[in-house]
Amino acid sequence: MRSPWFRAGPTLLLAILLVAPLGRAEDAGSARNPEDASRLERDDARQVELIRGAERAEREARPRDALALYREAAALAPGSRLARRARTRIDWLEARGGKSDGPLIELLRMQRLGPGELTAARLEAFEGKLAGFPPGPVRRAARALVAEAWLNRLDRPARAIPAFERWLEEPGVETAEWELATTELALARARLGNISGSVADLRAAGLGKRAETAFLELELLGRYGRPAALLLIVAFLAAALGSGWRGLGAGALARGLSPPRLALAGWLFAVPLAAARVHRPETWRAMLFIVPASAALLLVASVTGMALGDRARPSRRRLLTALGIAAQLAAVYLALDHTQVLLAILVNYRLH
Amino acid sequence: MTKLRLGLTLTSLVAVALYACGSSSDDAPSGGGGNGAPVASYTPKRCDYAVSLPESVEDATMDGRDVGAEPTPKNVHVSWAGPPSSSFAVNWGTGLDTRLTQVLYGTDPAAVAAADRAGAGVSVQLGHTFIFGSSSPLYADQKARVHEGHVCGLEPGTTYYYKVGGPGNWSAVYDVATAPAPEKTTPFRFVLSGDSRGDPGAFAEIQRAARDAAADFQIFTGDAVMVGANQLNWDEFFQAKAGSFAAEEALARIPFMTVVGNHEALALNYFVQFAFPGEETEGESPDSRGEEWYSFQYGNAYFLMLNDTVTDQNSFAREAAWMKTKLDGLDRTKIDWVFAVHHRPLYTCSNHSPLATQVDLWGKAYDEHEVDMVLAGHNHCYERSKPIRAGVEAPMGSGTIYVTAGGAGAPLYSTGTDCPLEQITEKTRGYVIIDIDGKKLDYRALRNDASEIESFSLMK
Numbered sequence: 080m081r082s083p084w085f086r087a088g089p090t091l092l093l094a095i096l097l098v099a100p101l102g103r104a105e106d107a108g109s110a111r112n113p114e115d116a117s118r119l120e121r122d123d124a125r126q127v128e129l130i131r132g133a134e135r136a137e138r139e140a141r142p143r144d145a146l147a148l149y150r151e152a153a154a155l156a157p158g159s160r161l162a163r164r165a166r167t168r169i170d171w172l173e174a175r176g177g178k179s180d181g182p183l184i185e186l187l188r189m190q191r192l193g194p195g196e197l198t199a200a201r202l203e204a205f206e207g208k209l210a211g212f213p214p215g216p217v218r219r220a221a222r223a224l225v226a227e228a229w230l231n232r233l234d235r236p237a238r239a240i241p242a243f244e245r246w247l248e249e250p251g252v253e254t255a256e257w258e259l260a261t262t263e264l265a266l267a268r269a270r271l272g273n274i275s276g277s278v279a280d281l282r283a284a285g286l287g288k289r290a291e292t293a294f295l296e297l298e299l300l301g302r303y304g305r306p307a308a309l310l311l312i313v314a315f316l317a318a319a320l321g322s323g324w325r326g327l328g329a330g331a332l333a334r335g336l337s338p339p340r341l342a343l344a345g346w347l348f349a350v351p352l353a354a355a356r357v358h359r360p361e362t363w364r365a366m367l368f369i370v371p372a373s374a375a376l377l378l379v380a381s382v383t384g385m386a387l388g389d390r391a392r393p394s395r396r397r398l399l400t401a402l403g404i405a406a407q408l409a410a411v412y413l414a415l416d417h418t419q420v421l422l423a424i425l426v427n428y429r430l431h
Numbered sequence: 432m433t434k435l436r437l438g439l440t441l442t443s444l445v446a447v448a449l450y451a452c453g454s455s456s457d458d459a460p461s462g463g464g465g466n467g468a469p470v471a472s473y474t475p476k477r478c479d480y481a482v483s484l485p486e487s488v489e490d491a492t493m494d495g496r497d498v499g500a501e502p503t504p505k506n507v508h509v510s511w512a513g514p515p516s517s518s519f520a521v522n523w524g525t526g527l528d529t530r531l532t533q534v535l536y537g538t539d540p541a542a543v544a545a546a547d548r549a550g551a552g553v554s555v556q557l558g559h560t561f562i563f564g565s566s567s568p569l570y571a572d573q574k575a576r577v578h579e580g581h582v583c584g585l586e587p588g589t590t591y592y593y594k595v596g597g598p599g600n601w602s603a604v605y606d607v608a609t610a611p612a613p614e615k616t617t618p619f620r621f622v623l624s625g626d627s628r629g630d631p632g633a634f635a636e637i638q639r640a641a642r643d644a645a646a647d648f649q650i651f652t653g654d655a656v657m658v659g660a661n662q663l664n665w666d667e668f669f670q671a672k673a674g675s676f677a678a679e680e681a682l683a684r685i686p687f688m689t690v691v692g693n694h695e696a697l698a699l700n701y702f703v704q705f706a707f708p709g710e711e712t713e714g715e716s717p718d719s720r721g722e723e724w725y726s727f728q729y730g731n732a733y734f735l736m737l738n739d740t741v742t743d744q745n746s747f748a749r750e751a752a753w754m755k756t757k758l759d760g761l762d763r764t765k766i767d768w769v770f771a772v773h774h775r776p777l778y779t780c781s782n783h784s785p786l787a788t789q790v791d792l793w794g795k796a797y798d799e800h801e802v803d804m805v806l807a808g809h810n811h812c813y814e815r816s817k818p819i820r821a822g823v824e825a826p827m828g829s830g831t832i833y834v835t836a837g838g839a840g841a842p843l844y845s846t847g848t849d850c851p852l853e854q855i856t857e858k859t860r861g862y863v864i865i866d867i868d869g870k871k872l873d874y875r876a877l878r879n880d881a882s883e884i885e886s887f888s889l890m891k
Binding site: 123127130131134158159160161162163164165167168171189190191192193194220223224227228231232253254255256258259289290291294419422423 | 606609610617618620632635675676842868880
């Protein structure tokens with residue numbers, strides 16, 4: 080006689096085995112059942128048509144029509160990829176809707192103007208309407224478009240300045256908008272020649288770490304730095320050649336470029352070149368400027384030194400050496416400035 | 432009787448073990464295993480591809496129970512390492528001691544939000560995690576932990592909801608949509624941008640635009656950060672904000688497919704924080720696990736994602752050969768559109784001139800295989816060429832169009848006017864929206880203020 084326990088064993092095992100796949104079934108919860116899948120396929124064509132229609136309506140600045148079509152598309156197969164797109168656009172349009180679609184329609188039309196279609200008269204006319212727009216994201220976006228267009232598309236910084244100021248005065252302006260408008264306002268003033276004032280404004284606004292601030296600072300430095308660097312190089316070349324010219328006789332060049340000196344110079348240039356090559360193309364490019372410039376300066380210094388021999392007074396030699404070092408630093412500055420490595424260094428240093 | 436009871440007990444134990452297998456073995460990837468087991472490579476559950484980890488990382492394990500001091504997921508972003516129609520990959524960071532590496536997902540947002548483990552309508556995928564250091568001695572003191580999960584076996588054209596982390600420590604719930612079935616011609620949209628380095632705020636603006644445009648994915652042309660080996664730069668990139676909008680809102684929802692830029696400099700930080708299709712070919716950096724250059728297909732479009740930051744002839748030739756193999760294998764009756772993406776432009780009228788070797792080797796490949804568009808950055812501006820074939824202007828629709836989209840934040844470069852092969856150039860911040868609807872392509876280049884630089888359509 081078998082015990083009830085024995086008879087129950089297989090039953091229990093069967094029951095547990097039946098339950099076991101549920102562990103896997105939990106995991107398959109995301110799969111669609113065939114009915115859902117076929118409905119998705121059926122809805123697909125209609126949904127695509129609705130999305131196409133909605134996007135056409137947006138392109139033609141008909142936001143109300145677009146909204147209706149997106150809503151219909153989102154309701155078809157709500158779990159589909161295109162319904163997700165429709166919902167995103169619904170959210171965007173609803174956030175910009177109001178009692179009237181007029182302001183949004185005006186903005187969409189201005190945004191879609193093609194190359195060459197934006198004129199000062201057209202922009203001025205649009206700007207004139209903005210006071211009548213209700214405050215909110217549409218008016219802020221319109222203010223941004225107007226200010227940026229005056230500054231960057233029509234190259235009218237004087238006209239851009241009040242436009243940026245009005246944008247900054249908009250109620251509800253976000254931090255990012257404020258930062259952008261403040262920066263662009265400073266750039267507009269800099270374009271009118273007031274670079275130092277613009278740098279001061281940006282620093283006062285707490286935007287000293289922005290790349291634009293570093294760019295303006297380097298522009299300010301370059302205003303005096305570039306001519307000064309060139310002047311230093313020319314002064315050194317003139318002084319060196321002038322001092323050594325009389326002593327330049329036969330063999331001076333050969334003595335100046337002796338194998339040990341050439342080997343030393345080669346080593347001095349090879350190391351930074353190799354480092355630049357490994358690091359980044361920008362630094363490599365900068366070194367390609369620095370090395371020939373420095374090599375030329377060293378060549379002049381070497382030949383001049385040999386030509387002067389012991390005849391030169393120590394004070395003159397010291398002056399020439401100091402001028403030579405200054406000229407080399409000037410060449411390095413010009414190379415780093417030209418290749419924007421200086422800007423990259425400054426921005427990265429500021430950020431961290 | 433004792434024997435019978437023993438038999439019953441054993442039977443029950445076997446059954447319970449089988450039940451346990453039913454729930455857990457399916458979660459465990461092959462070659463890895465959960466519970467913090469060490470891992471070097473594995474095939475994620477339901478995926479038809481393997482994931483391998485760089486050798487230079489530390490403490491590489493599968494999902495573990497260690498919660499650590501900073502378990503809240505940060506830097507969450509999605510991409511594809513497998514077919515976009517049935518998978519997605521997600522990366523995120525935490526404090527160094529956290530090994531929780533799970534992805535909970537499903538099609539019901541409320542169920543995913545409420546769940547702390549897999550259950551009705553919610554699935555779980557276990558991923559891997561490790562600690563990495565900078566590949567540069569300048570940042571030798573930096574250590575960070577990254578987590579990576581691969582979710583496969585999904586339905587095409589469907590919106591999924593997911594969150595990452597582990598029991599009690601989850602991220603927000605994000606939605607991500609799978610691509611249409613391969614070669615299907617349902618409309619899709621992607622946003623193109625590049626060169627965000629140095630201005631996370633401007634990058635965040637573009638991410639907001641990508642979200643508002645309801646892009647299905649993003650193509651990025653490199654130079655995301657100033658110094659690829661500096662993790663602080665990457666944290667700024669992933670945590671970029673524009674006012675109240677966080678870039679993560681887009682990065683965690685819209686797959687972000689990028690190529691390496693010269694500022695990334697093939698740093699380990701770049702490779703370990705993104706998941707792309709890995710297909711190891713000769714010449715790729717060992718840290719890249721085959722992701723230094725790769726390709727993927729979305730609907731009826733094919734994307735070649737190339738690395739042009741190693742600028743010697745051999746490297747360009749090697750990738751040209753790889754490109755040719757890929758393009759030769761394409762069925763162009765089903766793939767209507769082919770895009771090549773890399774950092775350096777082949778045609779440009781701005782600061783950085785094209786590299787002659789690249790123009791020669793890759794340009795020929797683009798001509799031979801009738802690549803529709805080449806998408807690049809490097810020059811911080813917007814440029815779009817006329818259609819070009821064999822180095823000269825071709826009729827619209829019969830040549831390759833070369834785009835420079837490098838205005839995502841880096842200091843802007845001027846553009847010249849004496850470039851006869853350029854159709855339009857502008858020194859501006861901006862991005863491009865490309866819509867593909869079967870054999871029609873709609874192209875819109877936009878400034879950051881949403882005004883249009885230009886738009887046009889192409890038909891096949």
